[in-house]
Amino acid sequence: MPELHILGVRHHGPGSARSLVLALEQRQPDIILIEGPADVSNMISWLAHQDMQPPLALVSYRKDDPKRASFYPMVVYSPEYQAIKYALANDIEVRFFDLPQKYMLASKTKVAMPDIEAMNTLAKAAGHKH
Numbered sequence: 001m002p003e004l005h006i007l008g009v010r011h012h013g014p015g016s017a018r019s020l021v022l023a024l025e026q027r028q029p030d031i032i033l034i035e036g037p038a039d040v041s042n043m044i045s046w047l048a049h050q051d052m053q054p055p056l057a058l059v060s061y062r063k064d065d066p067k068r069a070s071f072y073p074m075v076v077y078s079p080e081y082q083a084i085k086y087a088l089a090n091d092i093e094v095r096f097f098d099l100p101q102k103y104m105l106a107s108k109t110k111v112a113m114p115d116i117e118a119m120n121t122l123a124k125a126a127g128h129k130h
Helices: 014-027 038-048 079-089 116-125
Strands: 031-037 056-062 065-074 093-098
Touching: 014 079, 031 038, 031 056, 031 065, 031 079, 038 056, 038 079, 038 093, 065 079, 079 093
Parallel strands: 031 093
Antiparallel strands: 056 065
């Protein structure tokens, strides 16, 4: 019977990224599901492109209102990025499994972006080096 493992992470957490990679190496999953909009899963393979280097972000926006956008930033110490890299390097299926962006962007509610500089400062304090 297949086993389900749920691995909690702290977004942009270098400690979470290290622990996650170790857990993936131990468990050797058949598929990896990552929190993110399901309708942009087809973009994951681009992260393996030789010219793609973090920091990077998946960006979704409304054609009729480009200011209405969602950003999914990833840096080298993002657990999500490390999980994607692990999956692609090991030929493991990887997908996002959250609410599709078409529904998120249809909402009238605005969402504030996190301060990425604060995340970089925390990562450096935790010992991560680029």
